[in-house]
Amino acid sequence: MPRIEPRSFLRFIVDEWPLIEAIYERTQTGPLRAQTLFDLADMSKTPNVMQRLIDMGVVVQLPHSPSFEMGDFVQDIIADLKKEHTLGLALEIRVYLEDLNRHTRQIVAALEEKDLEKLHRHAVALDSRIKTILRHLHNNTAAVDEIVLRAKTRRTYVPARQRYGEVLEAWESYVEPLREMVEPSGPFEALFERIERELAHATRKLAKLSGAIKERRIFDVLVYRLVQLRSQLKIHLTLTAERLLPLVREVRRNSAVARGATIALQRIRRDGFFVAPIPEWLPVQRKVAPNAVSAEEHIEAYVADISKFKPKPQRLITSGSLRAQSPRRIDPERVLGQLRDDLPVEDLLDWLIGNYDRTVDLDDLLDLYFMVRDQGKGLETVPDGRHWYETRTHRIEAPTLRVDRIGGRRKKR
Secondary structure: OOOOOHHHHHHHHOOOHHHHHHHEEEEEEEEHHHHHHHHHHHHOOOOOHHHHHHHOOOOEEOOOOEEEEEHHHHHHHHHHOOOOOOOOOOHHHHHHHHHHHHHHHHHHHHHEEEEEEEEHHHHHHHHHHHHHHHHHHHHHHHHHHHHHHHHHOOOOOOOOHHHHHHHHHHHHHHHHHHHHHHOOOOHHHHHHHHHHHHHHHHHHHHOOOOOOOHHHHHHHHHHOOOOOOHHHHHHHHHHHHHHHHHHHHHHHHHHHHHHHHHHHHHHHHHOOOOOOOOOHHHHOOOOOOOOOOHHHHHHHHHHHHHOOOOOOOOOOOOOOHHHOOOOOOOOHHHHHHHHHHHEEEEEEHHHHHHHHHOOOOOHHHHHHHHHHHHHHHEEEEEEEEEEEEEOOEEEEEEEEEEEEEEEEEOOOO
């Protein structure tokens, strides 16, 4: 397929969206015959639209067949826009996680060889792999939600095992294998710890190399992204298990009741009703209702009192202290101005924490930190290793940066 110019591709998708959406809906039930595709193409006013659909990769002809199907790339875009997600495989995530280890080994080798080109190549690949896994987790979370919704909205007269069949398959083929992979004693917990150590070691070595500014920035982002992946993987597993487990338990409970009922009927036919230990075979919770004496006249009197009851109107008082306060926003230019007044600053993040930790969140502090580091505007930042910092809510490790004016100390006024 020839190279596609991005703007031309996007313009074609927008202009021919009704046709492309119709093709997408039709291909959900199977491949399209050539004549059907030509009939759909008649709704377009674009000349040679059929050939453009093929050239743009919107439709692809099946091998050794006159039929067509929608291209994977366009199909993924439409499915994502329509919030139609397909649950991926736990094995697929496993392969991606193992690939993280391969790229990390290449990074270590590149540092030993002092090959910055190789280092940059595998650092970018590692970053791309982590983003891919995060996208898979997001897609699979949405797919699990759709599976649960479909199971709960299916017709109730369908047997539970058939109604929740998709739920059981998701639990057995995705959740349980994923849980075995990421449990604290599993293989990937040790893998994450090893990758974090190697990346921290690489960051320290890069701080001593001149001319590796771009690589140092990439590795700073990599460390944060790996921490994000590690936490998101655990959050994803917890959410999927919480949403699927109640339905899985219901299916298993119904299966146990049905199995017990079958055994009970067989024994009753053979030995009689009173011989069969039914409570042991049918795991159904039973609650003995206490004997009650009817008192209809008291109930009628109580209902009559309720019918005459008229509640007094209450006035709701809203306390001013309970009103939601909008988060405080810090003006970046004011921060730069105060920083210039305090130059030289030996530790940028420590200075930010000392001045703004009580008024802004950690995310805002880090935004200010990166803004100053990448700002320029007459400021010079000099790295000085990595240190741990205590904020109002977190304990983080970050590069230490000394900030001064370009050219040395601040001039006297």
